[in-house]
Amino acid sequence: MHRFCEECGAGMEWFRRGGCCGWECKSCGWNVATSWFDPIEMDQTAYSISLEPSENPAVSKLKLTAEIAGVNWLEAKKLIENAPAELFRGPAPQIKEIRDKLEAAGMKYKIEPEFPY
Ligand SMILES: [Zn+2]
Incomplete structure (x- = not known):
């Protein structure tokens, strides 16, 4: 699964940090975060x-x-x-x-x- 940055067009990477996860651009730092839900x-x-x-x-x-x-x-x-x-x-x-x-x-x-x- 790939996503590209809406700001600069670079490839984005999936991140997960604390209670949050989403897509983040390694080039400019733009990100789309979503809340991370515990599977339970x-x-x-x-x-x-x-x-x-x-x-x-x-x-x-x-x-x-x-x-x-x-x-x-x-x-x-x-x-x-x-x-x-x-x-x-x-x-x-x-x-x-x-x-x-x-x-x-x-x-x-x-x-x-x-x-x-
Ligand atoms: Zn970017």
């Missing part, structure tokens, strides 16, 4: 994150489950006891956030489809 932000897949069963879950785990699923502690306990139960379904950035919390809490979970992040 562009992912249109709805992922499902579910818990693996766990006996006598600790209060900290109940609290986290309740927070993620948006339910009360009693329902959270049921969710864990009746696992595998879907905890949340949604876009990749949110799934990643929840995954990190579950990891930190040492909880077992499953993400479907396969989560590449």
